[in-house]
Amino acid sequence: MPDQPNAGSTYDRIYAVVRRIPRGRVSTYGRVAELAGLGRAARQVGYAMAALPDHTAVPWHRVINAQGRISLRRGAGGGDLEQRFRLEAEGVEFDAGGHVSLERFGWTSGRQRRGGKARKDSEIEKGE
Numbered sequence: 001m002p003d004q005p006n007a008g009s010t011y012d013r014i015y016a017v018v019r020r021i022p023r024g025r026v027s028t029y030g031r032v033a034e035l036a037g038l039g040r041a042a043r044q045v046g047y048a049m050a051a052l053p054d055h056t057a058v059p060w061h062r063v064i065n066a067q068g069r070i071s072l073r074r075g076a077g078g079g080d081l082e083q084r085f086r087l088e089a090e091g092v093e094f095d096a097g098g099h100v101s102l103e104r105f106g107w108t109s110g111r112q113r114r115g116g117k118a119r120k121d122s123e124i125e126k127g128e
Helices: 007-020 029-035 042-050 079-089 121-126
Strands: none
Touching: 007 029, 007 042, 029 042
16 A cells, blocks of 8 residues: 555545445445545555455445456455445345446446536546
């Protein structure tokens, strides 16, 4: 994890966005970064999620990657299964390939507009 002097305030902004994701919905690392005012810093969101203590009230499990998949956490044996179980308990469905439909389950609150249309999470992740 990078050593950053303002990591606390940055992480607090990330956690505030993640707390807004409702049950049964997901958001992507890139979308959370954008809503937290961090531009394209999706990786920073990943660091913040990894820094959360066990038994946190922050719903970290609602953050997935832009492909609609769970990102494996380094050194967290079974963390991907825990994330999937938590999401399924909230009604989020996975297809046979382990993907979540961002169209169906993606959180749209605060979605930025470009040229009069909402940007998809995959566009945000790519920086389009």
